[in-house]
Amino acid sequence: MNYNNDNRPPSGWNRITSVWHRHERVYNSNFISNAFPPLLEPLIILAGLGIGLGSYIQTMGTMSYTLFLASGIIVTSSMYTAAFECTYGTFIRLEFDHVYDGMLGAPISPTNLILGEILFAGTKGFIFALAVLIITWLTGIIDYPLSIIAAFIGFICGIMFGTLSMWITSCVKNINHFNFYFTGLLSPMFFFSGSVFPIENLPPAMQWVAEATPLTHVVRLARAFCVADQLGWYLMTDLLYCGIFILITGWLAVRGLKKRLVD
Amino acid sequence: MSDMAIQIRNLVKSYGELLAVDNLDFDVARTECFGLLGPNGAGKTTTMKIIYGKALPSPNKDTVIDIFGYHPRKDALIIKAFSGIVPQQDNLDSELNVTDNLLIYSRFYGMKARDAKSRIAELLDFMELQDKAKVKIRELSGGMQRRLTIARALINKPKLLILDEPTTGLDPQVRHLIWNKIRELKEMGVTVLLTTHYMEEAFQICDRIIIMDKGRKILEGKPHQLLSANLEAYVMEIYGATKERIADSPYINRSGIRHESYQDTMFVYSNDSEKLSGCAEALHISDYHIRQANLEDLFLKVTGRGLNELQ
Incomplete structure (x- = not known):
């Protein structure tokens, strides 16, 4: 055995995907218990609100309420899976399992590690959105051909909530503090983003708040691809919002977590 | 090419008010086994972390850090690509089996799956874990997990092996096995830097040691000579x-x-x-x-x- 290697580190992209690969392997080793409950949730919402509330409200603007609801909760499942991954998941890897200490012993930089993590959150966002889409296709609720693109909006949503959650994680010292994030930020966002009812009829101040939060924009984008005659240039504003949001929270996440990873 | 693997001069590291490493100097020659000894809080682990970029040294114009010609601030990835690092705490993925743990780690070095598989078989033999290839981590004993963490650090055939308390908490049989393996690696040309607070460990495997306390170097030399000169x-x-x-x-x-x-x-x-x-x-x-x-x-x-x- 020749122990005099002069190996160079792999390329930046390969370093990021090797982190992604690690998460994929660990996640899939417990696939059923990891993926089943979060997938059940949108189904419960669809059944509960769709059948229950849907029998009172037949139409929501130009579409049926079930279609409105189904096209709204495609990306909320992406939001929750990315948020859980990059709060509890990241925190446990950082503080309890010391997984990052092992990874940083290999030629992986803290930034590579954080980007790999966010990429994985985006992937989960894609898979979860796709799973909800498949159910809506099978039940015939959504039949618009472009609706497959909503899964890619799920990817964008996963990245957005990945970067936001990683930034939150970099500020959190105690795992119980994530309760504030989920109850105080994500739950209201779920209701006031246009996913279960439209925001257009809210008081102007609340509309303004809703437009400022990230979920509203991905819900609008996803719905536009699931329902006929919704596409238009106005969606560019939402895409632009997503891009800027990812850059800012991503930068904050990298800056904050680097301090936690390097003494 | 210099004969020195590691050169450290005037290394300073403080965490707020606490001075963890205080003007530390030492050299490690190639293929030498060098030990950092000292009680908890002496600055041993901090020194090691600085070498592979896990901690940053405090600003000081006289500080020199040279790891095979590289400085961790600029070239931490290059240093890590030719090093193997065994942290104080094992951090294997407990849900996965032994082979998968090593395969995932091999990807971090950009190894191809086929090369990695033959290397993994070699390493499991070397660390006497060949029967455990498909066993999940949480079913392994502490000693086996430690050996696996060392095997993981060897996946890239490192020329520098950094071990932070490699045998703390292990039984005598495993300790002796690990010591033997470290000696073998040294003979194969690996430079070894380790921390320990077991004096016997230093005596058994280190060519030279420094004894640290409160971030400072107190004594330096070959274990036998230090003993006869000071006691x-x-x-x-x-x-x-x-x-x-x-x-x-x-x-x-x-x-x-x-x-x-x-x-x-x-x-x-x-x-x-x-x-x-x-x-x-x-x-x-x-x-x-x-x-x-x-x-x-x-x-x-x-x-x-x-x-x-x-x-």
């Missing part, structure tokens, strides 16, 4: 009540032999074991023990017997 060859330990009786004895004070007390034990030092037994006889002591002085005595002599706030 008498024999120690007599006197226990309990007898100690009280003879502590003020004029015989001890007159004979000029060095002695010290710690809790209920008195330590009397001399280069002549006959002199020590003579002393015991003269004082009518029956409950005593004479042994060769070891590195532990030296360690306690230079770092003090009291506990610091981190122990």
Whole structure:
């Protein structure tokens, strides 16, 4: 055995995907218990609100309420899976399992590690959105051909909530503090983003708040691809919002977590 | 190419008010096994983390850090690509099996799956884990997990192996196995840097050591030489009540032999074991023990017997 290697580190992209690969392997080793409950949730919402509330409200603007609801909760499942991954998941890897200490012993930089993590959150966002889409296709609720693109909006949503959650994680010292994030930020966002009812009829101040939060924009984008005659240039504003949001929270996440990873 | 694997000069690291590493200097030659010894809080782990970029040194214009020609601030990835790192705590993926753990790690070095698989078989043989290839991590004993963490650090055939307390908490059989493996690696050309607070470990495998305390280097040299230069060859330990009786004895004070007390034990030092037994006889002591002085005595002599706030 020749122990005099002069190996160079792999390329930046390969370093990021090797982190992604690690998460994929660990996640899939417990696939059923990891993926089943979060997938059940949108189904419960669809059944509960769709059948229950849907029998009172037949139409929501130009579409049926079930279609409105189904096209709204495609990306909320992406939001929750990315948020859980990059709060509890990241925190446990950082503080309890010391997984990052092992990874940083290999030629992986803290930034590579954080980007790999966010990429994985985006992937989960894609898979979860796709799973909800498949159910809506099978039940015939959504039949618009472009609706497959909503899964890619799920990817964008996963990245957005990945970067936001990683930034939150970099500020959190105690795992119980994530309760504030989920109850105080994500739950209201779920209701006031246009996913279960439209925001257009809210008081102007609340509309303004809703437009400022990230979920509203991905819900609008996803719905536009699931329902006929919704596409238009106005969606560019939402895409632009997503891009800027990812850059800012991503930068904050990298800056904050680097301090936690390097003494 | 320089003969030196590692050169450290005037290394300083502070965490707020706490000075963890205080103007540390040392060199490690190629294929040498070099040990950092010291009590908890001496700055050993911090020094190691600085070498592979897990901690940043405090700004100081006189600091020199040279790891095979690279500086961790700029080239941490290059240093890590040719090094193997065994952190203090095992951090294997407990849900996965042994082979998967190593496969995932091999990807971090950009190894192809086929090369990685043959390398993994080699490493499991080397660390005597060949029967455990498909076993999940949480079913492995602590000693097996430690061996696997070392195997993981060897996946890239490193020329520098960094081990932070490699055998803490392990039973004697595993410790001896790990020591043997480290010796073998050294013979294969690996430079080894390790921290330990086991004096025997330093004696068994280190070519040279430094003893650190409160971030400073206190002693440096080959283990045997440090011992003979700084300490008498024999120690007599006197226990309990007898100690009280003879502590003020004029015989001890007159004979000029060095002695010290710690809790209920008195330590009397001399280069002549006959002199020590003579002393015991003269004082009518029956409950005593004479042994060769070891590195532990030296360690306690230079770092003090009291506990610091981190122990």
